[in-house]
Amino acid sequence: MPEENAPPPRRLRLSIGAAVVVALVVLSGAVGLGLLRGQAAPAESIPLSTPGSTVESSGELYVHVLGAVEAPGLYVLSPGARLVDAVGAAGGTRDDADLAAVNLARVLTDGEQVVVPVLGAAAAIxxxxxxxxxxxxxxxxxxxxxxxxxxxxxxxxxxxxxxxxxxxxxxxxxxxxxxxxxxxxxxxxxxxxxxxx
CATH class of the missing domain: 1.10.150.320 (Photosystem II 12 kDa extrinsic protein)
Structure with a gap:
């Protein structure tokens, strides 16, 4: 007559333990991946550089956008970006922007500062x-x-x-x-x- 309180087979205990370990590894991997994604390069950032170093080697352009734009700041753009891309990254122009004073088709360079003047500001100088x-x-x-x-x-x-x-x-x-x-x-x-x- 078999015992009713016999311990479960060893194989079943091992597979439950392995499932728990696998679940913990997957969970920690998902959390780690989420943290890494949260630390990806932001749209606005300030590069730390040393004398003689260039950001162009990393394949990015850092452009400082000021003036009559919705969100002035420092933006990271792709190589070959044009001034229109920088203005777009800054949320577009305000209603008082003087677009005749800037060349939106101009290709940007790394480390450039772009100022979109307000109407009448360029004529004042x-x-x-x-x-x-x-x-x-x-x-x-x-x-x-x-x-x-x-x-x-x-x-x-x-x-x-x-x-x-x-x-x-x-x-x-x-x-x-x-x-x-x-x-x-x-x-x-x-x-x-x-x-x-």
Whole structure:
């Protein structure tokens, strides 16, 4: 006569224990994956960098968007992004934005600051927001008229500077002017103190 209180077979106890262990491993894996997803790169972030390091090597563009946009801030964009992408990441423009003062089709570069002016703000500064408080011409925002105020820069050379900027993106330093056809060391020395980037 078999005993009614006999212990369950060992095999059944082992499979229940294994199921509990597997369930715990799956649960901890799911929690870990959820934490990793929660720490993914945010749309707005400030990169920490050291001298000589570049973010471009990681395949991302960090762009600071300011002015007449819904959510000004620092945005991480894909390589090849255009100004319209940065404005879109910042929630679009406000009703008072002066879109005629910016080129939405321009390709962005890493570390760039984009300012979308309000209506009338660009006209308030001679040269279309090209002259800063320090009186220097900003090579990245100057229009042709502002560039022509520089010594020995006429309409043709001013247009070449604008063309270079359109083809290559922002000037990273004043020395980048040497890449503009018709500007050599001597001409650069004559205008260096009147420009900035």
């Amino acid at each position: 001679p040269g279309g927001a090209a002259a800063a408080d320090d009186g220097l011409i900003d090579l990245n925002t100057a229009d042709q008229a502002a560039l022509e105020t520089l010594p020995r820069i006429g309409p043709a050379l001013a247009q070449r500077i604008l063309d270079w900027r359109e083809e290559n993106g922002r000037f990273r330093s004043v020395d980048d002017l040497l890449g503009v056809p018709g500007i050599g060391e001597k001409l650069l020395a004559g205008i260096r103190d009147g420009v900035r980037v």
